[in-house]
Amino acid sequence: MPYHIVYSIIHMCVMFVGNVTLFALWGDNMTMATGNLYFDKYSPVGDIVVIAVCSVILVLVLTSFIKKSKSFGLFMNMVIYIVLAAVSDIIYHNAFNHITDSNYTIVYIFRILYHIFLFSILLLYVVYILEIQRIEMSRRYNFMLISTLLYIAVIVLDIVMTVTGSGFHINSDRTVTQGSNIFLWGYLAFMVVILYLMIANRNRIYRQVMNGFYGTMSVAFIILYLEGRAGQSSYTVATFLLPVLAMLYLIHSTPYNIEIGAISAIALRDTISYNYNRNIDFIFMSMLLPDFDVEGKSFSKELQEVIRRFSNEFFKGSILFQVSNGHVVMFARKKNNPDYENKINMLINAFYPEYEKFQYDYKIVVGESIEEISRKNEYISFIKNIYRNMEMNSFHMVNYDDVTSFNRYEYILEELGDIYRRRDLRDSRVLAYCQPVYNIAEKKYDTAEALMRLKLPEIGLVYPDQFIPLAEENGYIHVLTEIILQKSCDEIRHLLSEGYDVKRISVNVSVLELRDEGFTDDIHRIIEASGIPEDKIAIEITESQSESDFMLMKDKVEELKEKGIKFYLDDFGTGYSNMERIMEVPFDIIKFDRSLVLASDSNEKSESMVSSLANMFSKLEYSVLYEGVENDLDEERCINMHATYLQGYKYSRPIPIIELSRFFTKIV
Ligand code: C2E
Ligand code: CA
Ligand code: CA
Secondary structure, three states: OOHHHHHHHHHHHHHHHHHHHHHHHHHHHHHHOOOOHHHHOOOOHHHHHHHHHHHHHHHHHHHOOOOOOHHHHHHHHHHHHHHHHHHHHHHHHHHHHHOOOOOOHHHHHHHHHHHHHHHHHHHHHHHHHHHHOOOOHHHHHHHHHHHHHHHHHHHHHHHHHHHHOOOOEEOOOOOEEOOOOHHHHHHHHHHHHHHHHHHHOHHHOOHHHHHHHHHHHHHHHHHHHHHHHOOOOOOHHHHHHHHHHHHHHHOOOOOEEOOOOEEEHHHHHHHHHHHHHOOOOEEEEEEEOHHHOOOOOOOOHHHHHHHHHHHHHHOOOOEEEEEEOOEEEEEEEOOOOOOHHHHHHHHHHHHHHHHHHHOOOOEEEEEEOOHHHHHHOOHHHHHHHHHHHOOOOEEEEOOHHHHHHHHHHHHHHHHHHHHHHHOOOOOOOEEEEEEEEEEOOOOEEEEEEEEEEEEEOOOEEEOHHHHHHHHHHOOOHHHHHHHHHHHHHHHHHHHHHOOEOOOEEEEEOOHHHHHOOOHHHHHHHHHHHHOOOHHHEEEEEEOOOOHHHHHHHHHHHHHHHOOOOEEEEEEEOOOOOOHHHHHHOOOOEEEEOHHHHHHHHHOHHHHHHHHHHHHHHHHOOOEEEEOOOOOHHHHHHHHHOOOOEEOOOOOOOOEEHHHHHHOOOEOO
16 A cells, blocks of 8 residues: 555544544533633633734735635635634623623524534535545535535534523523533534545545645644643634645645746636636736746746846736746736736837847737637637747737637647547548659659648648647647558559559658657558558658757667668758768768758859768768759759759649659659
8 A cells, every 4th residue: 555545544543533532521521611611711812813814814815826716715715704703702702701691692692603603614624625626516416415414403403402501501600511512513523524535535636735634634633632621712713724724825825936926827727717707808928938948947047037027017916927947928907007008118128128138039929818718718828829920039919810820720739639539541631742853863753752731621721831840749740640651652552553663752750759669660560561662661850959869760760771661861951960970870862951952052152062062972872862943043053963863843842642643654
């Protein structure tokens, strides 16, 4: 049995045994508590401290950020009932001391009110636990019924017994008879319900939080026990306060970044739903500094200072949320900032000198609450989608086009998710397009690159720039590759059966996919099942950025090369190439990116550089393919720069894969 279960069970046992002893002791003391002992031993100090602490809680809650959830509402009610209980406790004890005419009605009434408030807290406590344990509604109902009946029964009994004189009674000589202590019985019955809930559903709450509750409740029981032993009752309300303090700390506090004064992003969702439900309009400003938005990084000291100053200076009542290491969102009510458009202009003007100083790349998005996005509570993904489409070092004011683009994005994402879940390798929404590649030595087209498009029911054709990054971010890319591979294999088989000379079709693979354990098996299985020779398929990969990805790539390439599959290095010339590393991987073809084709056109120096690179690769027995050959001049230059293959709009735009036969020749 894991240690924490043992720990919680021991805890519960200690608490329960303690409770029963307490009951025995207390019961004894109380029935014997005749004379004025009952009132004499009372001191209002306990209740006054409780009222003071509750007031502090209210001040804290009103001045700091707290998640305003349903359980928070319950929590606030508990605080209020605790104050009411403390006040009633003070009143009924004091009333007794001031009464001279032997009419103790007011004492009885406030004593009963005192009990009603305490039981209300216990009842709320049950509801609260059900809420934070997220118990299913049907089961909640049973517990609610039991505790409500218990609540009513205890209160009715308390009243009846007081009225009939069989319970708590003040005799004519001002001595007190305790009678049967209904309060204690009711209290114990509630404890049974609460302890049952806590033990039975302990796994539904984060363990540390649960332990926090056990600890606090133990302290409460110890106080009750000591109090009972001393024949006291001044601190009873205080023991009801302790679990509430634990709730404030454990459940309703929010991770807080001291440096910049920001609250975690989870809290942003709560703030938005709170404001949306109350029809409160708000404004937001989101800042992304990509340099810091990596694991383990955080804003520099100076930057922290600037962020804190900006969020305080420009917007009244603003709250700052930290979405990730380099991404913060400032949120403020529109009503408090009617001139916010002006403020934003001022902020932008104040921002530039800071930018000059720090020179960190940034993207800033500013906007007002939008009903549709608030309803779905999706500001973070909404803003991220804007970032995706906006230029570095710019401001963007949210407009309705952003919502349209976001809806499109969400729709694409949904469809991608569906494609991923179905894993139908012939899914008709994923189209294989192809671009034929010209073989200079053979003077014909005998290879092609497969390029993916989506064809979605509601929006038609979607191009790679709009879905490849989404598929990569959400882990859907590998299934898409499998589909394109399947469709390429199908077409190769078809072309071969018709007698066409097809050397191979290359399929693009994302570096992320290589991290998948099953990558090589998946690829190989599809090719094998289609029955075509393995060397009819090539895989295009771009250079990986990190050392670990590089090692991974090297392993996978070597593994699949053994089966006969060819490899292309894609987009050579777009990143910081590490020649030594490239040479370590057994690539067959180096694809020179279109930017090199363009550069070679700009001046002789560039041309000679591109040419020598290509020459070097050819001497090392790689083939060189130039991408993005658009016209005769491009073609001529590339041929002079040691090209083996040429690809580009000059020969063909990407076409549906079934039209490839137009370019290929039959073997005679
Ligand atoms: P890429 O692999 O570099 O593909 C070449 C891109 O250049 C294609 O864009 C192609 O249409 C375009 N292109 C071809 N000839 C010319 C030309 O003469 N001039 C110009 N300006 N462009 C030309 P496309 O199809 O939009 O694909 C864009 C990128 O999306 C691809 O770049 C590739 O990185 C990615 N992609 C496409 N299909 C797949 C796929 O099946 N899997 C993966 N992982 N990525 C894919
Ligand atoms: Ca490619
Ligand atoms: Ca490329």
